[in-house]
Amino acid sequence: MARLGEKKLGLWQRLKRLALTDVGALARGLKADDLEQMERLLIEADFGVPATLDLVEFLEAEVRKGTLKTDVSLRDAVVDRLGMMLAPPTDHAELLRAASGPTIVLIVGVNGVGKTTSVAKLAHLLTQRGDRVLLAAADTYRAGAVAQLETWATRLGIDCVSGTSGGDPAAVAYDAVEAGIARKMDVVLIDTAGRLHTQDGLMAELGKVVRVIDKKLPGAPHEVLLVLDGTVGQNAVQQGKLFSKVVSPTGLIVTKLDGTARGGAVVALRRELEVPIKFVGTGEAVGDLAPFDARAWAEELFADG
Numbered sequence: 673m674a675r676l677g678e679k680k681l682g683l684w685q686r687l688k689r690l691a692l693t694d695v696g697a698l699a700r701g702l703k704a705d706d707l708e709q710m711e712r713l714l715i716e717a718d719f720g721v722p723a724t725l726d727l728v729e730f731l732e733a734e735v736r737k738g739t740l741k742t743d744v745s746l747r748d749a750v751v752d753r754l755g756m757m758l759a760p761p762t763d764h765a766e767l768l769r770a771a772s773g774p775t776i777v778l779i780v781g782v783n784g785v786g787k788t789t790s791v792a793k794l795a796h797l798l799t800q801r802g803d804r805v806l807l808a809a810a811d812t813y814r815a816g817a818v819a820q821l822e823t824w825a826t827r828l829g830i831d832c833v834s835g836t837s838g839g840d841p842a843a844v845a846y847d848a849v850e851a852g853i854a855r856k857m858d859v860v861l862i863d864t865a866g867r868l869h870t871q872d873g874l875m876a877e878l879g880k881v882v883r884v885i886d887k888k889l890p891g892a893p894h895e896v897l898l899v900l901d902g903t904v905g906q907n908a909v910q911q912g913k914l915f916s917k918v919v920s921p922t923g924l925i926v927t928k929l930d931g932t933a934r935g936g937a938v939v940a941l942r943r944e945l946e947v948p949i950k951f952v953g954t955g956e957a958v959g960d961l962a963p964f965d966a967r968a969w970a971e972e973l974f975a976d977g
């Protein structure tokens with residue numbers, strides 16, 4: 673993993689240095705200065721303000737209680753707390769499924785975050801598990817977007833329902849749901865545009881796509897997965913809030929987390945959006961998508977190395 677300058681030391685090494693500035697620091701209690709530096713460290717690591725305050729207040733309280741006497745107990749406490757913060761809701765399903773018929777999954781997000789790539793990765797993951805998957809290229813706005821998804825479909829050996837460039841994305845989605853039912857597919861993955869002439873236009877269009885899908889197959893889409901770029905920090909949180917107003921995402925795919933250097937954004941997203949993280953993208957290859965594991969992510973962020 674490439675880290676630069678300050679980032680040469682892992683998050684845990686830097687936190688430990690602050691918490692254990694002298695031998696008695698944990699026993700004596702953390703000073704205001706230590707706490708402030710801890711806050712700065714976590715904010716710089718993209719945790720966002722709410723999660724940072726939560727974590728620092730928790731640590732301060734634990735140190736005051738005298739429960740953290742060694743660096744090992746400090747790390748365990750941080751990882752535990754973070755694991756809880758990142759954990760999905762109790763009714764979490766990796767992918768919500770239709771009771772019968774095809775499960776319709778709509779993929780949304782702004783331009784360039786990795787929607788189309790994530791559709792291909794998800795299709796790969798699902799077909800490997802034995803699902804019959806159909807793709808739908810409903811990004812009719814950008815020239816080349818349909819071809820991009822069709823190329824993936826060919827490579828994966830699966831079918832793709834496409835519209836014409838400049839055509840109506842809701843019509844493509846409708847056709848894909850119809851084809852999914854007729855061809856007895858398990859999952860239909862619908863790729864969408866991330867940019868239109870205006871942001872309001874995009875949101876209106878996505879709202880229409882959702883309504884048309886629900887009309888064709890009541891209760892669908894079963895999942896609306898919002899794709900967010902994990903390297904843009906607080907911008908991703910803002911995008912999440914914007915999309916949440918219009919399409920009620922049921923899950924997040926956080927992309928471009930090829931190293932854990934910027935993995936803190938996942939913490940901010942989980943904390944500041946009421947949506948579970950379902951998958952993380954860790955590279956450009958088709959196999960670089962993994963179901964999100966809260967505990968493993970917490971361990972990785974504060975890895976001792």
Ligand SMILES: Nc1nc2c(ncn2[C@@H]2O[C@H](COP(=O)(O)OP(=O)(O)O)[C@@H](O)[C@H]2O)c(=O)[nH]1
Nearest residue numbers: 783784785786787788789927928953954955956
């Ligand atoms: N490093 C890395 N690049 C990614 C990841 N996901 C997507 N990309 C790249 O991001 C760029 C935009 O991806 P694309 O799927 O076309 O984005 P879209 O506009 O949202 O559909 C492409 O160059 C992808 O290869 C990821 O997890 N890691």
Ligand SMILES: [Mg+2]
Nearest residue numbers: 787788811817
């Ligand atoms: Mg795309």
